Amino acid sequence: MIEAISRGDLAGEPGLATGTSPRKMLVSIQYLRAIAALLVVLQHAGAMLPGGPNRIEAFDSGHVGVSIFFVISGFVMHHAARRERAGEFIRRRLVRIVPLYWVMTTVLLAIYLAGYRPEVTKAALFTSYVLSLGFIPHPAVIGPHVTPLLVTGWTLDREMLFYALFAIGLLVGRPAAFSAAALVVLALVGKSDLLTGPIAIVWTDPKLVQFAAGLGIGWLFTRAYPATLAALLPVGAVLSVLWASGSTGVTGSVLITAAGAAMIVAGALALEPRLVSPSRLLMLIGAASYAIYLSHTILMIGLMPALGPLADTGLAGFTAAIAIGVALSTAVGIALHVVLEKPLLAWADAATRRLWRLPAKSDRAREAA
Numbered sequence: 001m002i003e004a005i006s007r008g009d010l011a012g013e014p015g016l017a018t019g020t021s022p023r024k025m026l027v028s029i030q031y032l033r034a035i036a037a038l039l040v041v042l043q044h045a046g047a048m049l050p051g052g053p054n055r056i057e058a059f060d061s062g063h064v065g066v067s068i069f070f071v072i073s074g075f076v077m078h079h080a081a082r083r084e085r086a087g088e089f090i091r092r093r094l095v096r097i098v099p100l101y102w103v104m105t106t107v108l109l110a111i112y113l114a115g116y117r118p119e120v121t122k123a124a125l126f127t128s129y130v131l132s133l134g135f136i137p138h139p140a141v142i143g144p145h146v147t148p149l150l151v152t153g154w155t156l157d158r159e160m161l162f163y164a165l166f167a168i169g170l171l172v173g174r175p176a177a178f179s180a181a182a183l184v185v186l187a188l189v190g191k192s193d194l195l196t197g198p199i200a201i202v203w204t205d206p207k208l209v210q211f212a213a214g215l216g217i218g219w220l221f222t223r224a225y226p227a228t229l230a231a232l233l234p235v236g237a238v239l240s241v242l243w244a245s246g247s248t249g250v251t252g253s254v255l256i257t258a259a260g261a262a263m264i265v266a267g268a269l270a271l272e273p274r275l276v277s278p279s280r281l282l283m284l285i286g287a288a289s290y291a292i293y294l295s296h297t298i299l300m301i302g303l304m305p306a307l308g309p310l311a312d313t314g315l316a317g318f319t320a321a322i323a324i325g326v327a328l329s330t331a332v333g334i335a336l337h338v339v340l341e342k343p344l345l346a347w348a349d350a351a352t353r354r355l356w357r358l359p360a361k362s363d364r365a366r367e368a369a
Contacts, residue, residue, distance in 0.1 A: 027275040028268040029075070030286030032068055037289035037333075038326065039065030040152070041296045045325035048300045049311040049318060060244045066155055067210055067240070067261035073159060074214020075265060077166050078176050079221060086170040091352050093163045097156060099344040100336075104294040105132050105150045111301060112149075117142060125149070135160040137202035146198045152293055157202050162211045176219060180212040187212075187254070206254040213262040221269060233267025236260045284334060291341045292333025299332050300325055 043062030081089055109129050112120060120141045131138045132148035135157050140147040147154045162179065169178030189195060190204030240260035243253075285292070300307075303325055311321040353360060 026269070026272060027278045027283070028272045029072060031282050032072060032265060032268055033289040034282045034285035036065040036068040036072070037285065037292045038330070040293060041326050041329045042322065044297055045300060045322050045329065048297070048304065049321055050308050051311065051318065063257060064240045064244050064261070067257040068264060069155065070207065070210035071214040071217065071261040071265045073162065074211040075218045075221070078215050078218025081166070082175050084170065086167045087356065089170055090163070090167050091356055095345060095348045095352055097159065099348045100291060100294055100341050101150070101153060101156060102133055103340070103344070104298065105129065105148070105153065108150050108298055111298065116301065137198040139198055146201045150294065152297055158205060158208065161203055162208070176215045180215045183208040183212040209254060210258045210261060213258050214265065217262060217266050217269070225270065227270050230267050230270035232263040233271070236263025236267060240264065285330060288334040288337035291337040292330055295333050295336055296329035299329050303328065
C-alpha cells in the first residue's frame with residue numbers, strides 16, 4: 001500500500017525504502033503517498049472530534065486516500081516485485097509491514113489496558129490483539145465492523161491477502177495475471193453476497209479490484225507510457241471528489257473509487273519526467289506515510305482532551321482542531337519514521353536475512369560491484 005518505489009528496484013536491487021535516496025524514487029508516487037495519508041488523517045481527525053461524524057460525513061476523504069493507496073500497492077508489486085522469488089517477496093513484504101504494525105498495535109493494547117474504553121473486556125482485547133497480529137479478520141472490539149484492534153489495520157488485512165495471491169503468482173510464473181484474476185473473482189464473489197463471516201467480508205471485499213487496477217497501470221508503465229495520460233489526473237481527482245461528496249449518485253460504487261484512484265495514479269506517473277525539483281516536505285511525508293497512517297488514531301486519543309473543547313466552540317474551532325490534529329499527526333508520524341520505523345526496518349531486514357540464510361546487504365552490495 002505504501003511501500004516506496006525506487007528505480008533501483010527495476011535493476012533487481014531490493015533495498016528497503018529507508019536505504020534509498022529520495023532522488024532515486026518515483027517522485028510522483030511519493031507525492032501521492034503523502035496526499036493519500038493526509039486524506040486519511042483528515043477524515044479520522046474530524047470523525048474523532050465531538051460532533052465530527054455529523055460535520056464531515058458529507059466528504060469521505062479517508063476512503064479516497066485508501067483507494068489511492070491500494071492502487072499504488074498494485075503498481076508497486078508489478079513495478080518492483082514481479083521478478084522476485086516468492087520467498088524473497090514474502091520476506092520483504094513482512095519486513096516492510098509487520099514490525100511497525102505490531103508495535104503500534106501493542107501500544108494501543110496498553111492504552112486500552114490503562115483504562116481507555118473500559119467497557120471492552122480484557123478477553124475481547126487479547127483475542128483481538130492476537131488475531132490482529134496474525135492479520136486474521138475478526139469482529140471489532142467496538143462497533144459492528146470487521147476490523148483489527150488498530151482500526152487502520154483493516155487495509156493491511158487486505159494487503160496481506162493481495163501479497164499472498166501475488167506470491168502464488170510468482171510460484172506459477174505469472175504474478176500479475178494470476179493475482180489480478182484472483183482479485184477480480186474474489187471481488188465478484190463479494191458483490192454477490194454468497195459468503196458471510198469476518199474472513200469472507202475481508203477476503204471477498206469488492207475494494208480488492210483497486211489492487212488489480214494498480215497492477216494494470218504497472219503493466220502499462222513497462223511499455224510506452226504516453227505523456228498524454230497526465231490528463232487523467234484532474235479527471236480522476238474530480239471524480240474522486242464527486243464520489244467522496246456523494247455527488248455521483250452511486251456513492252457506494254467501488255468501481256467509481258477504483259476508476260478515480262487509478263486515473264490519479266496513472267496521470268501522476270505521466271508527470272514523472274517533469275518532477276525534477278521535488279518538494280522536500282512532500283517527499284518526507286511520503287516516506288513517513290506508513291508511520292503517519294498507523295499512529296494518527298492513537299495520537300488523536302491523547303489529543304482529545306485538548307482538541308475536544310476547541311471543536312465544541314463552533315465551526316471555526318472545529319476547523320482549527322482538525323488542522324492541529326492533522327499537523328501534529330503528520331509531525332509525530334515523521335518523528336516515528338525517523339526514530340522508530342527506520343531502525344525497525346533495518347533490524348527486521350538483517351534478522352530475516354539470517355533466518356532466510358541470505359547474504360548481508362553489505363555483502364550483496366560488494367558482489368554487485
